[in-house]
Amino acid sequence: MYVACLGVFGQAHAQDVKIGYIDAQRLLQSASAKAAEEKMAQEFSKRNKELQDLATKIKTMAEKYDKDAPVMSEGDRIKKQRELTDLDQDFKRKQRIFNEDVNQRRSEELASFSDRVKKAVKQIAEAEKYDIVLQEEPIYYNPRVDLTEKVLKAISK
Numbered sequence: 673m674y675v676a677c678l679g680v681f682g683q684a685h686a687q688d689v690k691i692g693y694i695d696a697q698r699l700l701q702s703a704s705a706k707a708a709e710e711k712m713a714q715e716f717s718k719r720n721k722e723l724q725d726l727a728t729k730i731k732t733m734a735e736k737y738d739k740d741a742p743v744m745s746e747g748d749r750i751k752k753q754r755e756l757t758d759l760d761q762d763f764k765r766k767q768r769i770f771n772e773d774v775n776q777r778r779s780e781e782l783a784s785f786s787d788r789v790k791k792a793v794k795q796i797a798e799a800e801k802y803d804i805v806l807q808e809e810p811i812y813y814n815p816r817v818d819l820t821e822k823v824l825k826a827i828s829k
Contacts, residue, residue: 692797692805693813695820699789704827708781715777719770726763730756785827792826793819 699705737752744752796819797805805819 689803690801692800692802692817692819693810694789694793694805694807694823695809695818696807698820699823699827700785702824702827704788704824705785708785712774712777712781716770716774719773723763723767723770726759726766730759730763733759788827789823792823796822796826 733752733756737749737756741749741752793805796802802819
């Protein structure tokens with residue numbers, strides 16, 4: 673009898689729970705996320721161009737060195753090799769710092785975007801009385817519980 677009652681009450685209780693779902697991948701591909709990515713690209717474009725210019729300079733110098741090395745004195749060859757090595761090391765250092773800065777900035781933007789999404793989800797969930805909102809894609813869900821469009825509208829404001 674206890675088991676039968678538990679089953680009946682368990683079902684009744686389960687019906688009271690309102691569950692929603694958001695598609696995190698769609699949110700990350702939204703206009704808001706793309707705008708943040710474009711903003712970052714613009715923010716780092718000058719440094720990226722400087723790195724590309726330095727890489728081109730190193731390549732040009734290396735090609736010139738390869739062409740001129742047979743007719744250069746040993747002292748000049750050693751001097752040019754050092755110049756190339758120093759430039760290459762400088763390039764690698766600048767590239768490493770650049771990549772670290774880009775990754776840090778991307779993490780900051782992602783955290784900010786995530787905070788906006790969480791805030792929007794919370795507002796929608798409270799307003800529409802959702803008990804749980806999932807973001808991992810379920811095996812099956814009814815499209816009426818998909819809150820992604822509502823969240824997209826909320827974060828684009």
